[in-house]
Amino acid sequence: MSNYKPKEFAEMIGVSVKTLQRWDRDGVLKACRNPKDRRYYTDKQYAEYTGKKGIIVDEILEDIGSEPNYNRKEWSQLMGIKFTVYGKPQGKARPRFTRQGRAYTPKNTVDYEGQIKQAYIAAGGAIIGAMISNTAPIQIKITAYFKKAKTNKMDFPTLKPDADNIAKAVCDAINEIAYRDDKQITCLTVDKVWAEDGIERVEIEIESIGSV
Numbered sequence: 244m245s246n247y248k249p250k251e252f253a254e255m256i257g258v259s260v261k262t263l264q265r266w267d268r269d270g271v272l273k274a275c276r277n278p279k280d281r282r283y284y285t286d287k288q289y290a291e292y293t294g295k296k297g298i299i300v301d302e303i304l305e306d307i308g309s310e311p312n313y314n315r316k317e318w319s320q321l322m323g324i325k326f327t328v329y330g331k332p333q334g335k336a337r338p339r340f341t342r343q344g345r346a347y348t349p350k351n352t353v354d355y356e357g358q359i360k361q362a363y364i365a366a367g368g369a370i371i372g373a374m375i376s377n378t379a380p381i382q383i384k385i386t387a388y389f390k391k392a393k394t395n396k397m398d399f400p401t402l403k404p405d406a407d408n409i410a411k412a413v414c415d416a417i418n419e420i421a422y423r424d425d426k427q428i429t430c431l432t433v434d435k436v437w438a439e440d441g442i443e444r445v446e447i448e449i450e451s452i453g454s455v
Contacts (some may be wrong), residue, residue: 245286249274252284269364323450324421326366328359331443332387332435334408335415352412359416359447368421368449377423381433382430384448385413388438399435406433413447421449 253260266272267282274282333355338346387409389400410433418425430452438444 246275246283247285247289249282252289255289265420271364271367284304291394315424316406316430322447324363324366324368325446325448326362326368328362328445328447329442330358330410332389332404332445333412334404335406335411353409356412356416358411359445360420363417364423367368369416377427379422379427380448381427381428382421383410383414383428383432385410385431385433386446387435388442388444388446389435390441390443391437400437402437406435409435409445413445417449 247255249260249263253263262285263272267274272288273290274284279281285293323359336349336352339349340346387400387406389402391400409430414425414431415429422428
């Protein structure tokens with residue numbers, strides 16, 4: 244079995260060394276460590292990665308040095324993901340301020356955004372996000388499911404949090420891992436519905452919707 248330095252492995256799978264470092268840190272593709280604590284990768288990891296991506300690495304390498312063809316069947320299959328964040332839907336809370344006037348994000352929001360990020364990574368999203376170009380248009384569909392009380396007669400959950408705050412929490416959580424910048428989002432929808440199964444959650448679908 245061969246071992247590869249990070250630069251060698253990055254070239255093999257068509258990503259940057261910085262991407263490998265981020266994947267190692269986020270637990271997406273953990274590097275092996277030698278006794279001197281230096282990172283390396285193996286043939287087994289190469290095989291697992293190419294299988295996980297669902298696309299042949301050689302086909303990706305054909306795009307290096309040129310703009311990827313997002314109309315290719317393989318790319319269209321790759322550039323989409325759906326994942327679920329379980330628990331009561333939450334929105335982005337307004338920043339709080341210390342006595343010294345410094346703004347900070349409330350802990351509940353930080354924790355919830357961390358939960359969204361981890362759900363995205365667990366679904367294999369970081370690998371897909373690393374392959375979306377800096378200018379690819381992105382479509383995001385968010386469906387927030389709320390548990391309906393027996394005494395509630397409303398057809399839809401017209402209650403807090405607001406739809407725009409739900410979207411803000413989701414987009415801030417996955418910014419820079421699902422896509423490079425919020426400006427790439429060209430279509431964003433949020434639906435608030437009752438959970439017929441009684442399970443509160445947020446379902447998120449992300450898709451690259453065209454060539455650039």
